[in-house]
Amino acid sequence: SYVGSRDALADWIEALPAEIFLVFDPTPVISDIPRAILDRVLARTSWLSCNTAEAAEIAGRGDVEAVAARLLSSHCPTAEGVVIRAGANGCFVRLADGSAQAVPGFKVVAVDTNGAGDTHIGAFVSALSRGVPPFAAARYANAAAALSVTRHGGSSAPTDQEIQTFLSHEERSVHGGKQGAGF
Structure with missing residues (x-):
């Protein structure tokens, strides 16, 4: 609290100086944050990452495209974009320029979902910091989260090499005619 x-x-x-990048992930305790404080943080956010329930808590219910648009227009007016995580279904990314994309997850056998959201945002920010475009960064983050749920414990984030290996195997599966995405 x-x-x-x-x-x-x-x-x-x-x-914070304008050039400082601020990524905000409100976590499930979002309902405990006073709205005035939440609004101040959202107004300064460069990237918002949240799950579908957290997005609805901020911007109201609706289809993911409408919620993402409201998050940017009414809550995060200076943000570069928003990422709305949908667990096994991947995530939805909307950029300030209005472009948007549903980024599918990967089909894995989950043993522990603890820490998957944290792994996702960490991998997403890591990819962005290396110059990876947002939609590709979201795919990278989905792969990281998929790998993390195959391991026990909250500290199960994969390394970059593990993520790259996973993605290259997925790419071969897709081009080899096998079914690919679906986390």
Whole structure:
């Protein structure tokens, strides 16, 4: 809850220089964040990453395209984009320029979903920081999350090499005529 630090943290976030990239993932405790504080953080967010329930908590219910559009237009007006995670179904990415894409997940046998969202946003930001375009970064993040759910424990994020190997095997499966995507 950190009631005493909410305002101080929001002040700090708002004071960040414009060139500082701020990625915000509200987590399931989003309903505990006072709306005034949440709105201040969202207004400064460069990229918002959330699951479908968190997106609906911020922008209301509806189809993912409409929710993503509302997130950008009404809540994150300076953001480069939003990522709405849909678990095994992958994610939906909408950019500030209006382009959008559903990025499918990968079919795996999940043993523990703990930490999958954190793995996803970490991999997404890592890819963006290396200059990977957003839709490709989302595919990379979906692969990272898919690998993470095949392992036990919350600290199960794969390495870049593991993700690249997984993606190359998926690519061969798709081009080899076998069924590919579907996390």
